[in-house]
Amino acid sequence: MIEVLLFASAREAAGKASLTITPTPTCTMTTETIKLEIIKICPTLAAMFDENEDSLILALNQEYVLPGQVFDIKDGDEVAVIPPISGG
Numbered sequence: 001m002i003e004v005l006l007f008a009s010a011r012e013a014a015g016k017a018s019l020t021i022t023p024t025p026t027c028t029m030t031t032e033t034i035k036l037e038i039i040k041i042c043p044t045l046a047a048m049f050d051e052n053e054d055s056l057i058l059a060l061n062q063e064y065v066l067p068g069q070v071f072d073i074k075d076g077d078e079v080a081v082i083p084p085i086s087g088g
Contacts, residue, residue, distance in 0.1 A: 003078050023074060
């Protein structure tokens, strides 16, 4: 299982702090495909992904991934969804 950690407004939109994804044995993904997997599990996040497409940050095992980046994902990995943070 892959744990998807949700932060800030993503957590609020989902109503929970995390989700789980079951990867295929050899699973290569991009930032876009991981977003689609997350939306399949929690459709309430779809609007947030659309609104924040350029500023939404994903991290794989505590390392930021770039938009469109291709990466291998496997059982036990952790993905973090980090929406834009504002403040002042």
